Amino acid sequence: MSNSMTEALSQLASRMPRIVREHEVLRVAGWMPGEDPDAVAHKAAGEVLRWAQRRAGQGLPREAWDGESFELPLPGRDPSAIRLRAGASDLWAFRIHDPDKTVPGRAWTTEVVLGHVPGKAAQFSTRLLVATPEQDFSIDPAVPGFVHQVAERCGLVVGSQAASATPAVYADGEGAEGLIEHLANPGRLLPTIVLTLADGASAPYINAERLAAALTGLAHVALARPDAAWGLTEWLGKRLSVFGGAARVYQPGFEDMADPFAHRLLLSGQLVSVDGVERATRWLRESAAQASVQRTRLGRDVLTFSAIRAAQLEVQQSKLREADASDADQLAAALKRIEALKGEIEDLRTEQSYYIEEFDKERERAGLAEAQAQKSAYRIQQLTDQLTSKGDDPDQEVQLPTGWSEFASWCNENLAGRLVLTPNAHRGTRKPLFQDVETAARSLLWLATEGRDRFRNGGGALANIPILDGAQNAPCGADEFDFDWNSRRFSAEWHIKSGGSTRDPSRCMRIYYCFDQQTQQIIVAEMPAHRRTGAT
Incomplete structure (x- = not known):
């Protein structure tokens, strides 16, 4: 049946x-x-x-x-x-x-x-x-x-930067400075696609001229020749740079402490085949077009033909009423305006449907990504525990950073999956007055290892315990505060402190953090300065 x-x-x-x-x-x-x-x-x-x-x-x-x-x-x-x-x-x-x-x-x-x-x-x-x-x-x-x-x-x-149908070419170290200035410009509203050359190549894998023509007004396309790509790497570090035939999409709002995963990198190995170039080019064009719809708003940034027609017919209606036109003429004008308004409503309905569909897709992607991240973190922890049980120390060969400029990169590379810096903590490590980079790094390494293990195993004695010479872990007490990270609300209940009771920012260190049971990570809310509060 x-x-x-x-x-x-x-x-x-x-x-x-x-x-x-x-x-x-x-x-x-x-x-x-x-x-x-x-x-x-x-x-x-x-x-x-x-x-x-x-x-x-x-x-x-x-x-x-x-x-x-x-x-x-x-x-x-x-x-x-x-x-x-x-x-x-x-x-x-x-x-x-x-x-x-x-x-x-x-x-x-x-x-x-x-x-x-x-x-x-x-x-x-x-x-x-x-x-x-x-x-x-x-x-x-x-x-x-x-x-x-x-x-x-x-x-x-667009914004403060000119759109062009041809790619911008950056050839040398001076060009690298110009490219960095372009990427960091707060008036840049469009993504910038940076293409580079493989060793010995005269052109990038992706055709820069065709891409720039297809995306005029949707994205900036830049070609960084080897010397410029090297200058970019010196300035930003490898995690945020692009070189050797790879391509990278730098989103608006980029800064030198940005999350590298927010600015997608297409490795040269993905571009060596014809199919790889076609897939990458299609993704670049689709993502730029999609971003243009997400970034702009109808009625604010973009006016629709239906909206202009409706406004024109409204003006005509007003003129007919003022001229005391016949009922037939006024009715005809009203019917035309109704049709125009229907078109305007349809435009808004299409836009609303688009955002609903995109929201559902993003929610599904976020759920899958979070589940995958938790599985990966669990597997990493299993492997780490196995190494530790055999007497090996996975962090024995970790090299500490020598300056604040490489501190955030060091955290991302060596503490990933165990400890994460929030954007506020990232900003705090740019040019802090506190100069003892080694103490700050050792404190985070302790948090990512012994400190995290204690939280995972039920806590144990964590209050007022020395972790390094002159540094101890303690509850925040009256300095406890709430913060947001990854669309969730947390409370910074703990901190590592050094410098005794002094508030001299060059000698006083504070690392405010909490432990997230869901991701099994230490989340550093702020560092390395003493937090300003109403009491201080």
Whole structure:
């Protein structure tokens, strides 16, 4: 019976029309420099229209080139524009559809909004959407061709940095300084993809020119030649650098104490084959496009064609009411506005569905990653215990850091899985006044080994016990405080202290921490300075 029902339902489903869903592929949002915003916006509109005319396959009406509203009924394409003036503000919105040339049922929609408001430079934004009945469709995202022209001929700036259709090339040590300045710039809103050369190679594995063209306004693409890559490594250390044919994506907000896993590294071994290059290139393009949708907001960074149309029709309605137009004219205007509002609602619904889907995916990925991390930590602990039971000391060969500049890297490399520094603790180790790096390192090594073992085995006597010359472990007491790490709330109940009762930051060390039963790790909340509180 169940098989019969399944067969009947499958036959019915095969005769039903497939549901077409709209997906937003990418967004580009920025501004265009120039003393005359109106002239800059008009020039950019010309680049868009020349691109659209080639897509439409025939000439656009005169109103289009004059920058006015127009509609051109063309089957499957329907290019149209809206000019909306309100006071000193001036907006021009354009939209065109484009049936896919190879995939039946797939259709593309491109929207562009240009304009300016008093006191601001000309603004530019574009959206690329695709409507398709495919359940699982896969594409290599690329910005429309007019984005290249706008970037090169009009100038396009995202945040505080110019977008470019060509890769930036850094050749030597001076170039390395320029690249580091670019990566650390707080005004950088786009990811930066840094490509390097393998030994003896004249070009990177991934085609830098094609990648930069595809991702204009979505990501910066940089080529670091060997001398520049070496300078980058000297400055950042190996854990955050990239060299020898590898590629790395530096996300916005990068700093020299960043988590290396947040800035994905593509090893050269992954790029030596044609398949490896294709996989890496597709991931780079997909991730940059996805980030553009996540980073921007409709109505704030990017205006939709439907929103501009709704605003235009609202203005027309108001004029008809003021002119005491006939009921038929006012009704027709109201119906048009309702249709425009439906389009705006659909845009917002599509965006909401996207974020819900992404949230579910991220939650699933986070759960899997956390479970895998706990399994790995458990396995590492098993192996460590086996070595210890045989009389071996896994940490016997650990070399202590000689300066604060390498302290965080030393923790990540030698204490991973047993002890972790929070971002606040990372910042505290950049240029602290406390100079005894060795004491701080030995204290963390004790925490990651004997201290952690005591917590794992029930605690034991941990209060006011000496761990090194002049350093002891003790409860925080009145200095206990709460902190957040990895989306969870903790309390720093313990600290290692040295320097007695002095508060001289050059001689006083404090390492505030707690033990997390879930991950079986020591979490260092702050170090190495004495924490400022209301009492101090």
